[in-house]
Amino acid sequence: MPELPEVAYQKIYVDSTSLHQKIVKVDLGAEKIFQSPKKDFKEVLMNNEFVSTSQIGKYLLLEMKEHGFLVIHFGMTGKMDYFQHDEIHKHAQLTLNFENGGKLSFICPRKFGKLFLTDSIEDFRKEKNLGPHASDLNKVEFLELFKRKKGSIKTALMDQSFIAGLGNLYVDEVLYHSGIHPKSKAEKLSEDELEKMYKNMVNVLETVTKSKTEGTSLPETFLRPHRTEGDDCPKCSGKIKMIKIGGRSTYFCPACQEEK
DNA sequence: CCGCATGTTTGCGG
DNA sequence: CCCGCAAACATGCG
Numbered sequence: 698m699p700e701l702p703e704v705a706y707q708k709i710y711v712d713s714t715s716l717h718q719k720i721v722k723v724d725l726g727a728e729k730i731f732q733s734p735k736k737d738f739k740e741v742l743m744n745n746e747f748v749s750t751s752q753i754g755k756y757l758l759l760e761m762k763e764h765g766f767l768v769i770h771f772g773m774t775g776k777m778d779y780f781q782h783d784e785i786h787k788h789a790q791l792t793l794n795f796e797n798g799g800k801l802s803f804i805c806p807r808k809f810g811k812l813f814l815t816d817s818i819e820d821f822r823k824e825k826n827l828g829p830h831a832s833d834l835n836k837v838e839f840l841e842l843f844k845r846k847k848g849s850i851k852t853a854l855m856d857q858s859f860i861a862g863l864g865n866l867y868v869d870e871v872l873y874h875s876g877i878h879p880k881s882k883a884e885k886l887s888e889d890e891l892e893k894m895y896k897n898m899v900n901v902l903e904t905v906t907k908s909k910t911e912g913t914s915l916p917e918t919f920l921r922p923h924r925t926e927g928d929d930c931p932k933c934s935g936k937i938k939m940i941k942i943g944g945r946s947t948y949f950c951p952a953c954q955e956e957k
Numbered sequence: 958c959c960g961c962a963t964g965t966t967t968g969c970g971g
Numbered sequence: 972c973c974c975g976c977a978a979a980c981a982t983g984c985g
Contacts, residue, residue, distance in 0.1 A: 699963045729980085755964080773964055774982075788982085807981045809964060848974060857965085866963055944977060946961080 699771045701831055701862030702905035704757050707769075707777050708750050709910060711759065711801070714779040718795035719746050726790030730805065732813045741814055742767070742793060753822055753830050754861025765816035772809025778802045831862035832902050839895045843883060850886065850894075851879035851942045863898070865945045866921060867905065871897045872949065873920040878956040879940070879947050885957070924948045 723742045725735050741764045749760045759767040769775070778786060779801050785792055789802040791812060803812065815821040829838065842860065846853050853859055854868040863871070872879050874897040877890055886894075908915050915921055918931050924946075928937040935952030 703963070770964085773962070806983070807962090807964095809980070809982095811965090852975080855964095864963055941976090943975070945964095 699755055699773055699775065700864035700867050701752075701754060702867070702902055702909055704752055704755050704771065704862075705906045706909040707771070708752050708757055710777055710779070711747070711750055711757070714799065715793075715795070715801045716747050716749070718797055718799060720744065720793045721796050722794035724785070724789070724792040724794075726788075726805075727808050729808060730790045730803075730810060730812055732811055737814060738767075738791070738812065741765075751818065753818070753827050754857055755864065756821075756825070756827070756861075758818060758821070765814065766818065766821070768813040768815055768821060769803060770811045770813075772805060772807060772811070774807045775803065775805040775810035778804050826858045827861045828857060828859045829861060831860050831898060834860065834895075836892065836895050839898075840888070840891055843886070843891055846883045848883055849879065849942060850877060850881045850883050851947060853883045855943065855945075862902070865947075866924075867901055869924075869948050870901045870905075870920050872954060874901065874918075876953050876955075878951075878954045879942055879949055881957060920948060920950075 720742050723739045725731065725738060728735065731738055741761070745761045745763055747759045748762050751758045755770060757769045759769070761767060779799060781799060786802055786804050788804050788806040790805045790810065791803040793801045803810065813821070846859060850872065851868055854863050854871065855865065869879065871894060875890065875893045877886070877894065904916065920931070923931055923937050925937065926939045930937055930950040930953060933950065933952050935950045937948055938951050940947050
């Protein structure tokens with residue numbers, strides 16, 4: 698559930714279910730999820746309520762009426778679940794019972810997710826060393842960032858301190874639509890290529906978020922459903938190839954994304 | 958059983 | 972200091 702578009706979806710989900718509801722019971726799960734003492738989470742959340750939400754990259758920030766923000770990082774498999782029934786999900790790591798009878802759980806099977814408490818969004822951003830939220834960047838800002846970036850373009854786009862929000866799936870997607878080989882050096886990309894990447898980043902994030910919120914499937918020309926070695930490229934007659942970059946499976950079309 | 962999976966952090970080597 | 976890579980974390984799925 699974890700890159701920028703999925704977190705954007707989780708934000709809408711929380712907004713539409715859980716704002717302005719008084720929390721009357723708090724249940725906590727695995728120790729490792731909690732980045733402050735568990736008793737602090739219980740104390741802060743009890744009798745509190747969420748008043749608004751915001752997002753920086755892959756982090757969802759829930760502003761509380763009192764005591765600052767609850768911050769959620771979803772890891773690879775985290776998601777929120779709002780429900781009315783009695784059974785608690787097997788992998789619920791935090792469950793809030795609201796006064797109106799609704800319940801909100803943070804579900805996280807692999808336990809790679811994290812929960813934080815903070816008083817200030819700006820402090821949190823600095824502490825986590827987060828770059829600008831990807832979908833807030835304008836073209837000029839995007840181009841400016843690349844004046845000081847070296848190394849493979851895939852690694853650069855994955856770097857949360859450079860740009861916050863892109864992950865393995867959508868970095869591949871952006872490079873695919875831009876016709877740029879994932880091993881290309883960031884410092885060697887032309888102005889045209891950078892502009893193309895910016896345009897595609899915006900489009901990929903918007904398109905995926907839209908498909909998430911509207912429950913529709915991705916366009917035929919997207920790489921994502923073809924992340925399999927040897928699959929037909931949805932744009933040309935080539936075959937999809939997989940390589941490892943920074944330990945992550947990287948799918949691309951050697952015909953569309955020529956190595957330079 | 959094996960390999961792989963949307964993420965982050967840490968440690969090592971060049 | 973920068974870059975790249977591997978491993979570790981924990982669980983589910985094909």
